[in-house]
Amino acid sequence: MIKKVLLTPFQKFIKLESLSGILLFGATILALIWANSPYGAEYEQLWQYEFGVSFNDFSLIKPLILWINDGLMAIFFFLIGLELKRELLVGEIDSIKKASFPLIAALGGVLAPVGLFLFLNQDPETAKGWGIPMATDIAFALAILGTLKSRVPLSLKIFLTAFAIIDDIAAVLIIAIFYSANINWFFILVGLLLIALLALVYHKRKFSLEIGLVIGTIVWFLFLKSGIHPTIAGVLLAFTVPIKRTLNIYEFSSNLNNISSKIVSITDDTYKHILTKDEMECIDNLDHLTSEVRSPLQHLEYQLHNLTAYFILPVFAFANAGVVLNTNSEINTSLMLYIAISLFAGKLIGVSLFSYLGVKLKLTELPSGINFKHIIGIASIAGVGFTMSIFIANLAFGNDAININSSKVGIIIGSLISGLVGVIILRLTSKKEGETNGS
Template structure:
């Protein structure tokens, strides 16, 4: 019974991520078809459509594609921050023993692809793209794993999720350090001060959605204007959301029993509405329920659907549309470099690191995960769609030619990684 209770929430998470991967694929196909159709002019106009407001002392006006990449993606990064905090406090990464397996895989999957990219790169103008092949797209990769059904154990999905979260943490740090503009320390200091205030409130056990949203918007604007990428505000804000419930399960059950008893004793009206006593009891129930829920868990649960079913597909729709034509000026070496770094760099990095440390017995791999599983999932780690395209848009912001080349490299590399990983995991070992 306990195992079922523990596994079911993760299985629901996998289902959301898998369907999100399908929507992501559909949005990518739509964007590619639209960008290469006679209606492509409307695709470009949609990306460049300016929105915002201007006053005498303040201006915030950006093309729609930047509102998606800087605004909507901040919510995506906020969810990543919630996942990272939960995993490190109470999840699969909350002890040295638990984190060792996915951490080793993630480190191998970050260092080797970057090394591949830097070794193969022969153009000083494209060296900034070294961060593109770093992160794994959890939605796409879990969608492929889910398509394999019972051919892969649940522990393999747990491993993929855990090391993808570590990958995301590494990508967040890389964006903060290497892909931010000249930083205004004054504005950044104000933002960090507001964050420190939220952390203090969280430490004292106080949590308010209104305060989180209102101060969150201010912090996002301060990050944007300071030169630090605003999506990082989403990650840092997530760390201010408390994990702990205000009341324990035993207390909640006791109050729930009293509430049920009061409902039974309350008068029932003939009309299809609640009596005054019933309304009072229900109001009391809602108050106790809010106290019983973990703020972080509740917020993460609510955001998963919005991020998986709306934000990520919208991001793909706005960013995956590359106009492919015979006369387009592609940087072929960059395309090949990213494909090799994703397909070979990720697979060699993850599998060799895990298998080596497993051999010398510094990590413990679950008994139902075979070497074939590790090799297969290491290829799936090369599916770097969302974060890879996002980093490419930051690295080559001033050179659209390189952005298009990087996107094609990401698309091809992710596709090849998905196909090879699927075949390896589908074929049963003798």
């Protein structure tokens, strides 16, 4: 029973991420079809449509594509920040022992693709794309695992999730350090001071979503103008959100019984359109009680998961995956191939090799129910980089449409190969194990 209670939230998370991956795939296909149809020009014009706010000397007007990549994705990164904080404090990487295996695997999954890309690519103009093949798309990866259903152990999905979360930490750090330019340190300092002020308010007083939205918007704008990508503000702001509850579940249950008993005692059986003063007071007390028992971080994470999974990420994919693939398109073939190879071979070699060495050197141990064949399959699926890889490609090449499109094609090819090979490996592994068990 206890095991079931503990695993159910994680299983729901896997289901949500898997569906998100399916929506991402659908949005990608739609974008490719539209961009390569006779109405492809309209696709491009849609994302370049400019709008925003302007008054006196203040102006914030951006193309729709940048509102998505700088604005909506800041919410996605805020959610990543919430997940990172939860995992570091109470999750799958809340101790060195728990984090050691996915940590070493993730280290290989970052170093090998980057090293392979820099080895293959000798063009200084495209060298700044080295960060593109290092990221794993957790939604796509879990969606692929979801197609295997019960053929893979749950512990393998937990490993992939922990691995991808550590991978996200590396991606966030690399974006902040290497993909920011012309930095205005004054704006950053003011933004950091506001983040510290918000953390102090939450610590000394009480969590307030309204205060967080106001300060968060200001910090996002400061980071936008500072030269550091504004999505980093989302991650930093997430770490101010408290995880502790002001009321434990036992006190909640006791108070809930008291309120329930009072409602029963003051309410008759007749139906009324409006509540009495005493009934309204009980309902208000119930609302307050509910807010007190919730962890602000957990509640926000829960609320934002649907928004990001079912709206933000599919919109991002729809806006960014529409690459023109006809014969007249200019494609940097070398860059495309290097990214595809680095995603597939780099992740496969890096994750497998570092996982193997970690166990052999007794730095880590394999989670229960997992063998090295499973790890090789997961290492291949880790090459599905889609969302974060496209995001880094946009940062790396700015307005260079040829290299951005070449990167996107390479990402799509590398991700497809990685996913297909990973599924084949895991299916063959599961089949052999089933035959062995049956013999």
